[in-house]
Amino acid sequence: DLWTAKGHILFDDVVFGYSDDRTILPDFTLDIPAGQTIALVGTTGAGKSTLAKLVSRFYDPTQGTVSLDGVDLRQMHPKDLRRAIVMVTQEAYLFSGTVADNIALGKPEATLDEIKAAARAVGAHEFIERLPDGYATDVNKRGGRVSAGQRQLISFARAFLADPAVLILDEATASLDIPSERLIQDALQTLLADRTAIIIAHRLSTVAIADRVLVMEHGRIIEDDAPDAL
Numbered sequence: 001d002l003w004t005a006k007g008h009i010l011f012d013d014v015v016f017g018y019s020d021d022r023t024i025l026p027d028f029t030l031d032i033p034a035g036q037t038i039a040l041v042g043t044t045g046a047g048k049s050t051l052a053k054l055v056s057r058f059y060d061p062t063q064g065t066v067s068l069d070g071v072d073l074r075q076m077h078p079k080d081l082r083r084a085i086v087m088v089t090q091e092a093y094l095f096s097g098t099v100a101d102n103i104a105l106g107k108p109e110a111t112l113d114e115i116k117a118a119a120r121a122v123g124a125h126e127f128i129e130r131l132p133d134g135y136a137t138d139v140n141k142r143g144g145r146v147s148a149g150q151r152q153l154i155s156f157a158r159a160f161l162a163d164p165a166v167l168i169l170d171e172a173t174a175s176l177d178i179p180s181e182r183l184i185q186d187a188l189q190t191l192l193a194d195r196t197a198i199i200i201a202h203r204l205s206t207v208a209i210a211d212r213v214l215v216m217e218h219g220r221i222i223e224d225d226a227p228d229a230l
């Protein structure tokens with residue numbers, strides 16, 4: 001009953017526009033083998049977030065298909081899809097509730113030990129322990145008690161615990177202080193292991209850890225190479 005995705009993503013002759021009069025992706029084909037880490041870069045408006053939204057089924061293609069392990073995303077059960085593909089957005093969103101609740105968002109049945117293990121894996125445990133009530137600390141809607149970098153680490157712990165086959169990450173553009181920048185990079189490496197990842201990358205250090213870098217322009221890939229070849 002429990003189906004586990006391998007994480008092979010295929011965009012097959014995808015055409016997409018938000019409206020009929022303007023095409024964002026004119027004819028997009030991209031094959032991402034299971035386990036590969038892709039860094040997606042390109043100028044503003046190139047279509048990077050649009051790609052991410054098609055993989056997470058925020059939108060469906062106008063023509064063509066996006067598939068996971070050979071199955072058209074439109075044919076998948078929403079529950080399977082949500083378990084297999086997780087998107088971590090720029091605005092690492094914390095809802096009001098405890099830090100533990102926030103980490104367990106995608107896996108409500110997780111035990112506190114599992115939550116702590118996920119936090120440890122991404123290097124979030126130490127700062128969480130230092131919060132007034134540790135894992136029971138309430139964060140308000142805007143995450144007022146935690147910094148941008150810490151918010152990012154909490155959302156990484158959440159994704160690590162959910163353990164999806166495919167992770168999509170729209171990297172934060174906001175600059176972080178140096179220690180958390182370093183923490184985030186280490187956390188990212190841990191988070192990317194053993195899954196397919198599509199990262200909309202804003203940091204050179206992120207591009208460097210990718211298996212493959214795609215440069216997008218006007219809805220097309222204009223370069224597709226290993227990071228050291230660029």
Ligand code: ATP
Pocket residue numbers: 018019024042043044045046047048049050051
């Ligand atoms: P950035 O680096 O600024 O985040 P991006 O590469 O992520 O850019 P997209 O957000 O994918 O670019 O946008 C691609 C194009 O689609 C842009 O021209 C944008 O204006 C348009 N677009 C994005 N979202 C919508 C929307 N919800 N409705 C209509 N047009 C949109």
Ligand code: MG
Pocket residue numbers: 048049050
């Ligand atoms: Mg974007």
